[in-house]
Amino acid sequence: MAAEQLKGLEESYEVEGKMALPYTYFAGRVGSKFITTIRDQQKIMGVKCPACNTVYLPPRQVCDKDFTDIRDNWVELSNTGTVINFTVVRYDDRHLPRKAPFVLALIQLDGAGTPFMHIVEECKIADVKVGMKVEAVFAKETTNTILDIDHFKPEAEKISIHALNAARKQWIPVEEPVTNEKRRGGKPDMATPVIITAALTGAATMKNQNPSVPYTPEEFAEEAWKCWQAGAAMVHVHAREDGGMATHDHGRIKATHDAIKDKCPELIVNLSSAVGMGKTAEQRISQIVAIKPEMASLNTNTMNFGIVERRTGKIFIDYVFENTFTMLQDFGRAMEENGVKPEIECYDMGGLDNTLLIARQGIFSDPMNFNFVWGVAGGQAFRAESFIAMMNALPPRANFTTCGVGTDEFPCIMQSCLLGGHMRVGLEDNIRMPDGKLARGSYELVEVAVQVASALGRPVATATEARLIMGLKPR
Amino acid sequence: MAHHKKNRNVGIIGIGQTKHSSHREDVNQPELIHEAVRLALQDANLTMKDIDCVVHGNMELFEMVHQPDLWHVLGTGAYGKDCIRITTGGTVGATLSCASDNLAASGMYDIVMAIGFEKLQEGHTTGGITNMADPLWFRKIQAGALTGSSAYDVEREFGLERANRASLTYRIIMDKHACLNPNAHRAFGLEFSQIDDLIRTSPKLVGELKLIEMCSQSDGACCVIFACEQKAKELAPTPVWIRDHITVHREETFNIFGYDRTVPVIKTHKFAAEQLFRRNGIKDPINYFDVFEMYDPATWWAIDWLRDFFALPGDEHLKLVENKEIMIGGRMPINPSGGVIGSNPIGATALIRVAEAALQVRGNAGPHQIPTPVRHALASGFGGTMWTVMTMLENELNW
Ligand SMILES: [Zn+2]
Numbered sequence: 075m076a077a078e079q080l081k082g083l084e085e086s087y088e089v090e091g092k093m094a095l096p097y098t099y100f101a102g103r104v105g106s107k108f109i110t111t112i113r114d115q116q117k118i119m120g121v122k123c124p125a126c127n128t129v130y131l132p133p134r135q136v137c138d139k140d141f142t143d144i145r146d147n148w149v150e151l152s153n154t155g156t157v158i159n160f161t162v163v164r165y166d167d168r169h170l171p172r173k174a175p176f177v178l179a180l181i182q183l184d185g186a187g188t189p190f191m192h193i194v195e196e197c198k199i200a201d202v203k204v205g206m207k208v209e210a211v212f213a214k215e216t217t218n219t220i221l222d223i224d225h226f227k228p229e230a231e232k233i234s235i236h237a238l239n240a241a242r243k244q245w246i247p248v249e250e251p252v253t254n255e256k257r258r259g260g261k262p263d264m265a266t267p268v269i270i271t272a273a274l275t276g277a278a279t280m281k282n283q284n285p286s287v288p289y290t291p292e293e294f295a296e297e298a299w300k301c302w303q304a305g306a307a308m309v310h311v312h313a314r315e316d317g318g319m320a321t322h323d324h325g326r327i328k329a330t331h332d333a334i335k336d337k338c339p340e341l342i343v344n345l346s347s348a349v350g351m352g353k354t355a356e357q358r359i360s361q362i363v364a365i366k367p368e369m370a371s372l373n374t375n376t377m378n379f380g381i382v383e384r385r386t387g388k389i390f391i392d393y394v395f396e397n398t399f400t401m402l403q404d405f406g407r408a409m410e411e412n413g414v415k416p417e418i419e420c421y422d423m424g425g426l427d428n429t430l431l432i433a434r435q436g437i438f439s440d441p442m443n444f445n446f447v448w449g450v451a452g453g454q455a456f457r458a459e460s461f462i463a464m465m466n467a468l469p470p471r472a473n474f475t476t477c478g479v480g481t482d483e484f485p486c487i488m489q490s491c492l493l494g495g496h497m498r499v500g501l502e503d504n505i506r507m508p509d510g511k512l513a514r515g516s517y518e519l520v521e522v523a524v525q526v527a528s529a530l531g532r533p534v535a536t537a538t539e540a541r542l543i544m545g546l547k548p549r
Numbered sequence: 550m551a552h553h554k555k556n557r558n559v560g561i562i563g564i565g566q567t568k569h570s571s572h573r574e575d576v577n578q579p580e581l582i583h584e585a586v587r588l589a590l591q592d593a594n595l596t597m598k599d600i601d602c603v604v605h606g607n608m609e610l611f612e613m614v615h616q617p618d619l620w621h622v623l624g625t626g627a628y629g630k631d632c633i634r635i636t637t638g639g640t641v642g643a644t645l646s647c648a649s650d651n652l653a654a655s656g657m658y659d660i661v662m663a664i665g666f667e668k669l670q671e672g673h674t675t676g677g678i679t680n681m682a683d684p685l686w687f688r689k690i691q692a693g694a695l696t697g698s699s700a701y702d703v704e705r706e707f708g709l710e711r712a713n714r715a716s717l718t719y720r721i722i723m724d725k726h727a728c729l730n731p732n733a734h735r736a737f738g739l740e741f742s743q744i745d746d747l748i749r750t751s752p753k754l755v756g757e758l759k760l761i762e763m764c765s766q767s768d769g770a771c772c773v774i775f776a777c778e779q780k781a782k783e784l785a786p787t788p789v790w791i792r793d794h795i796t797v798h799r800e801e802t803f804n805i806f807g808y809d810r811t812v813p814v815i816k817t818h819k820f821a822a823e824q825l826f827r828r829n830g831i832k833d834p835i836n837y838f839d840v841f842e843m844y845d846p847a848t849w850w851a852i853d854w855l856r857d858f859f860a861l862p863g864d865e866h867l868k869l870v871e872n873k874e875i876m877i878g879g880r881m882p883i884n885p886s887g888g889v890i891g892s893n894p895i896g897a898t899a900l901i902r903v904a905e906a907a908l909q910v911r912g913n914a915g916p917h918q919i920p921t922p923v924r925h926a927l928a929s930g931f932g933g934t935m936w937t938v939m940t941m942l943e944n945e946l947n948w
Contacts, residue, residue, distance in 0.1 A: 097672050098671050098672075099577075099671060100576065100577055100668065100670070101577055102576045102577035103575050104580070105577055134579070134623050135576075135580045135623070136583050138628040139628060140597075141596070141626045
């Protein structure tokens with residue numbers, strides 16, 4: 075107070091006091107799991123209300139809209155999100171997590187229905203905008219609080235493949251005969267868009283190897299959606315039971331197929347006709363005939379299909395994958411008659427020759443679509459010259475894509491893209507990124523394939539273009 | 550005091566409480582509340598959609614939460630509903646019940662949910678209460694809710710030996726009741742043969758007030774659903790009717806300068822009881838009521854207050870205790886639930902009195918149900934700044 079204001083009050087005084095307000099916060103089970111998952115796995119989990127489909131972050135025990143108990147309905151959310159609103163803190167206080175000035179923002183993570191508050195850093199305060207994309211930076215040392223996410227930073231610019239495709243002209247087939255000579259000329263057609271397929275599960279990859287392996291129809295739809303966002307035009311699917319076992323149950327396969335189509339109607343779904351180990355021929359083909367996906371895999375030779383330790387040669391599982399000439403013929407015919415385009419799986423040159431032999435019956439419609447598979451224990455390992463030999467043996471107008479088990483995945487797709495072929499990646503074939511880290515999902519492997527294409531200057535095929543290329547009916 | 554003329558009758562149709570305990574690490578505050586809310590909805594066979602208004606109460610800032618009614622929406626279910634926050638001290642729970650009764654009786658709402666809760670393990674109750682006093686003189690003049698003056702008064706009037714034995718007898722009766730109540734926080738299994746031991750060994754807190762005679766700090770929640778007469782009759786097989794309630798307080802007497810024995814301050818119970826019984830034409834309350842859930846923060850207060858509530862002459866109140874007439878099965882059962890000494894989640898405590906009294910009227914209180922039919926029940930609440938709230942419950946609409 076100024077001196078004149080104190081006039082007459084000289085005899086009065088103030089007592090300065092301090093209140094100690096210690097307290098303990100019991101986070102509860104839901105809150106504790108949220109924090110420990112961030113701390114131990116650098117994963118941000120929310121809970122989803124099955125009644126109203128709201129995804130809550132931070133998670134809570136009860137949906138406040140309809141009072142449904144949602145405590146066990148965990149869903150993993152993205153580390154990226156959008157600034158919904160923000161404020162600039164311009165005063166210092168002990169309870170604040172940073173020195174002023176700093177930005178506290180309401181951030182809605184991708185996949186979440188509610189925003190939560192956190193710090194935005196690593197950019198100028200003036201550059202923070204409502205709507206900006208941000209990503210979580212995890213703390214190096216845990217405090218067992220929400221600050222185990224240290225802060226959010228502006229997301230590295232990621233150009234959407236869909237935006238790129240929308241900005242270019244659609245690819246149209248050129249009306250000139252494709253000859254083997256042209257291919258052998260060593261000048262692949264790099265103008266044709268490259269089709270990226272995501273193989274979401276296979277029959278054998280389990281959640282304990284990579285938790286993003288989908289089992290339920292909802293999980294398949296979610297994974298397919300992410301792959302679609304990343305640039306895949308097709309997904310290859312082996313349906314699973316809730317417990318993860320491969321299934322030939324028509325209802326379950328249909329539910330899985332339909333869940334994907336409901337979530338991303340554009341996407342081409344390619345169902346497996348191998349299903350899983352020990353299935354009968356009838357179990358393998360009847361589901362294809364019943365569900366009639368746009369495409370299905372067609373296997374071309376009886377072969378060993380085992381699990382052998384690469385380093386020691388020790389056999390873990392010894393299994394013969396039966397694909398007789400009769401099956402090749404009957405499955406191929408059943409597919410073509412039901413409007414299902416076969417994807418012809420060749421595990422070596424013999425499989426390719428088997429197909430060409432049976433094809434003389436006139437079973438297959440043009441163009442034939444082949445997939446060269448590398449690295450199965452029982453099939454051939456990836457070699458660049460074997461790849462070229464197989465490509466050169468293809469009939470005119472045939473398309474080829476490729477996939478490789480484990481670390482074969484990346485060189486083989488790159489070679490295919492380089493030679494004018496297509497690329498298949500995903501957790502069925504390989505669960506790791508090129509640097510050895512677990513892939514966050516098949517979509518991250520799709521992102522690698524997109525990078526390969528862009529490094530070679532090839533456009534990534536839209537679903538429409540993929541249908542044109544592979545001879546599928548337009549949607 | 551004028552009799553409130555009710556616009557319409559109100560009945561209790563749903564009751565839920567958590568197990569009360571010293572700490573609940575597994576739930577946060579909204580989650581704790583949610584347990585009680587869910588049980589009350591189940592008990593009433595209703596969903597949150599049926600609730601028109603939520604009345605929320607606790608001792609604000611005991612858990613360091615500002616505007617708890619907003620944060621607790623996750624547990625209370627009050628999203629998008631009318632919600633009122635009430636804090637009147639230790640009486641919060643009883644005031645929740647009065648407010649809910651008034652809100653339903655007025656015609657404003659048909660179904661009102663009252664929620665009282667406290668998670669004392671999270672906060673610093675004594676710190677909060679102690680800081681109420683005037684900082685210029687001395688803060689610590691009253692150590693939280695602890696006061697030994699009642700012990701001193703009873704001891705002075707009836708002698709140390711008799712006073713102490715009466716207090717411990719009351720304590721052991723409450724423990725025996727608490728042992729029958731699965732929700733009670735403290736149930737030790739004490740025996741009357743331990744009285745002398747406990748008098749000697751239990752640590753003294755203030756004067757003759759001993760640790761064993763004092764209530765606990767508990768975590769817990771209670772939820773009670775009130776409905777207007779028509780809805781109550783439609784929805785509940787045995788609604789418990791609220792006949793009347795009264796609130797009396799003398800906050801002006803709360804000071805740090807001591808008190809003149811010729812003008813005793815803690816007489817709000819006596820005044821409230823006289824008014825309430827007079828306006829309801831009850832001449833002999835001790836024979837009229839079948840059970841009494843009394844807010845008893847410590848045994849010394851409890852034995853003294855029996856005299857105030859029932860207008861008992863001489864040492865009748867002590868005899869009730871000494872002859873164990875206040876036990877389940879006795880002439881005037883007090884706190885079959887084990888009372889506040891058994892469980893004290895403050896914001897819920899006084900609502901638990903109403904809830905437990907209502908359970909006794911309904912006849913399904915569980916192992917601590919008194920064996921004879923309960924037609925008329927009484928519940929009381931008490932708060933630190935000399936508040937009294939009393940509630941009368943009936944099994945029939947016939948007064
Ligand atoms: Zn919901």
